[in-house]
Amino acid sequence: MRRRGLTVLLGALLTTLLSIGVLAAPIPYVVLGPGPTVNTLGSDNGKEVIQVTGRETSTSAGQLRLTTVGVQPSVKLRSAIQGWFSDDEAVVPRELVYPPGETQEEVEERNAEDFKVSQSSAETAALRELGFPVRIVVKTVAADGPSAGILKPGDVVTSVDGQPATAAGRLTELIRAKPAGTTLEVGYTRDGAAAIARITSQEQDGRPRIGIEIDQEQPHPFTLKIDLTDIGGPSAGLMFALGIVDKLTPEDLTGGRIIAGTGTIDDDGRVGPIGGIAQKLVGARDAGATAFLVPADNCAEAVRNPQPDLPLLRVATLDDALHALQALRAGDHPARC
Known part of the structure; x- marks a missing residue:
């Protein structure tokens, strides 16, 4: 009898040890949760997030908070089980965040680069909104290219086939929209005089090109800098752009409220979708937000993951966001999801 009892005890102990080992074993998943939120109108680590030199700025009674997603890159079964039962977290396959063939360091480096690009596009879109247009200036002309003898360095390209070339990326889109060998009507100004040139694109590296290098300029009589670390990815673009507009105009865009949001932005002010909307809504709720700006393409997912007393405002452009705040x-x- 004593022997049988000892056997049962040892079996239970082994089962417990085995269970602990399994629960502590790493699995190919990551846990997504609400990350920190940052007021783009305020300071982070003792420094203003948006810094303007050479022009007076305004102050706001409210906040414009960008939202982020926290990622647990190394997950054990115990954490995954907790995440599956949590209303605020999500458990997803690791490859969705860290694609096969890429190390965690490489993904983080790409996210850091995307973050820098988002800042640049936010500045461009905001300055355009404030009346500082983008100029696409011809830097060089290939001697044997389609534009040789037609365009010159210093020319400002304004359109392609009547469509405005509002940014460098848009010019590339317009040229590539038609197959190589197409004759394009390229609008430009030279020494202040407007003209139109007929240029036939050629294929190079598998894409239509017109044989010019360009610079994107946006002259403005002050300097802008976004100073924020430890955040990656492109999804803060919209909130940076709104923060810049708020600081450089007298009106308080927030109306004294805490407004949170997310969304990529391009040079033309178009707002794009992001990942982790459910976790970002939780972060906004915890930060006391009273409204959330949602990229139009994320609306369906946001509606499936609502937070109490947090209206979801649908935006597809920077102008949409400004109108919603107004x-x-x-x-x-304002328009809702």
Whole structure:
């Protein structure tokens, strides 16, 4: 009898040890949770997030908070089980965050680069909104290219086939929209005089090109700098752009509220979708936000993951976001998801 009892005890002990080992074993998943939120109108680590030199800035009674997603890169079964039962977290396959063939360090480096690009595009879009247009200036002309003898360095390209070339990326899109060998009507100015040139694109590296190098310029009489570390990815672009517009205009865009949001932005002010919207809504809730700016393409997912008393405002462009904030200040009802 004593022997049988000892056997049962040893079996239970072994089962417990085995269970502990399994629960502590790493698995190919990551846990996503709400990350930190940052007020783009405020300071982080003792420094203003958006810094302007050479022009007076305004102050706001409210906040414009960018939202982030926290990632647990090394997950054990115990943490995954907790995440599966959590309303605020999500457990997803590791390869969705860290693609096969890429190390965690490489992914983080790419996210850091995307973050820098988002800042640049936010500045471009915001300055355009404030009346500082983008100029696409011809830097060089290939001697044997389609534009040789037609365009010159210093020319400002303004359109392709009547479509405005509002940014360097847009010019590339317009040229590549038609197959190589297409004759394009390229609008430009030289010494202040407008003209149109007929240029036939040629294929190079598998893509239509017109044989010029360009610079994107946006002259403005002050300097802008975004100073924020430990955040990666492109999804803060919209909130940076709104922060810049708020600081450089007298009106308080927030109306004294805490407004959170997310979304990529391009040079033309178009807002794009992001990942982790459910976790970002939780972060906004915890930060006391009273409204959330949602990229239009994320609306369906956001509606499936609502937070109490947090209206979801649908935006597809920077102008949409500005109109939504204006409606809030006026007591009207902006477009919702």
